[in-house]
Amino acid sequence: MPVAREIITPQNDRLNVSRNLNLPHSPGIRAGNLIFLSGMLSTDPTTGERSPGTMAHETRQTLTNMRHMLESAGSSLERAVKINVLLYDMLEFDNMNRVYREFFPKDPPARTTCGVQLSAGMKIEIECIALAG
Amino acid sequence: MNVRTALDPRIVVPPPCRGLDMAAGYGWVQSTAIRAAGYLFVSGVVAIDPESGERLNGTVTSEAHRAFQNLKLVLESAGSSLERLAQVRAMIYDRIEYDALNRVYRQYVPNGPPARTVWSVEIMDAFKVQLDAIAVA
Numbered sequence: 001m002p003v004a005r006e007i008i009t010p011q012n013d014r015l016n017v018s019r020n021l022n023l024p025h026s027p028g029i030r031a032g033n034l035i036f037l038s039g040m041l042s043t044d045p046t047t048g049e050r051s052p053g054t055m056a057h058e059t060r061q062t063l064t065n066m067r068h069m070l071e072s073a074g075s076s077l078e079r080a081v082k083i084n085v086l087l088y089d090m091l092e093f094d095n096m097n098r099v100y101r102e103f104f105p106k107d108p109p110a111r112t113t114c115g116v117q118l119s120a121g122m123k124i125e126i127e128c129i130a131l132a133g
Numbered sequence: 134m135n136v137r138t139a140l141d142p143r144i145v146v147p148p149p150c151r152g153l154d155m156a157a158g159y160g161w162v163q164s165t166a167i168r169a170a171g172y173l174f175v176s177g178v179v180a181i182d183p184e185s186g187e188r189l190n191g192t193v194t195s196e197a198h199r200a201f202q203n204l205k206l207v208l209e210s211a212g213s214s215l216e217r218l219a220q221v222r223a224m225i226y227d228r229i230e231y232d233a234l235n236r237v238y239r240q241y242v243p244n245g246p247p248a249r250t251v252w253s254v255e256i257m258d259a260f261k262v263q264l265d266a267i268a269v270a
Contacts, residue, residue: 033141033170079143081167082174084265090255101162107145108156111163112177112265114224115255131141131169 003032008073014048015065017041027069030132035075037128039086040066041118050120055087055095058124063103066128074133080109084127090115096124144168149210152186153203159186166207173213173268177224178204179260188258193230196262197237204264205241213268218247222265228253234262 008028010016018025018038028037042058043065044051051061067077087096093113109128118125146166148154155161155176166175180189180199183206189199201215208214225234231251239246247266256263 034172081143081169081172082267083163090257093257097160097162104162107143108162108164110165110167110174110176111161112222112224112263113161113257114177114252114263116252129174131143133140 006030010069011072035130039125039127041122055092056099059096059099075130079131082129083109083111085113086116086125088123146211149206150183152183173270175266178264193233193261200264201241217269220248220267224252224263226261
């Protein structure tokens with residue numbers, strides 16, 4: 001039997017960035033027991049606009065939105081298995097790590113961090129694979 | 134009968150040796166690996182001394198050897214192996230070292246190598262190589 005593939009969307013429409021900005025990707029895909037989320041940038045959940053700021057701010061906003069995205073799909077941050085963190089500059093690693101820790105106080109997911117050039121001058125992008133519900 | 138099946142387990146893989154405990158040694162907020170849904174999701178592996186935890190910054194060649202050996206330790210401690218790798222993101226600090234990476238890389242996955250993407254990125258602590266891997270558990 002083929003594994004089911006379904007599109008995941010956030011309950012808060014403002015966070016459906018790919019639809020709102022007409023980008024050719026889905027917010028996430030559920031395939032079997034795994035959820036694959038698109039890379040997420042800091043977005044204001046009340047306006048849907050990008051929410052640039054300090055590394056601490058962008059990290060907190062992005063992970064808050066990621067929690068919403070996963071919970072919309074019946075999963076949660078506690079069910080995340082793999083996270084990729086993309087930073088605009090590795091000098092900001094500690095500023096990211098400090099806020100990141102608040103969201104994963106126990107048994108954090110596997111994680112890989114690297115420094116890359118991000119779109120629209122944003123400082124952090126986060127990708128996630130999680131177990132479904 | 135309960136319609137909902139039991140939650141798929143999410144198993145934290147402990148570091149195979151003290152030096153590879155990046156959470157304890159370096160404060161990185163990550164588990165060494167997570168086993169879930171039949172896969173092993175491994176945190177980015179760099180050239181760290183598996184016993185002392187010391188950074189072994191060197192050439193792409195020396196770092197790739199150490200990173201692969203560390204990845205092997207992690208995979209085998211979780212009952213998997215380099216032969217069971219499904220996807221690797223090999224990160225190097227500069228595209229110009231692509232061939233240097235490949236010379237080492239092919240020694241560790243000589244037959245039926247995993248799917249792979251090479252990214253040229255900035256890596257933590259000035260490392261030149263990082264291996265990001267998903268293996269079959």
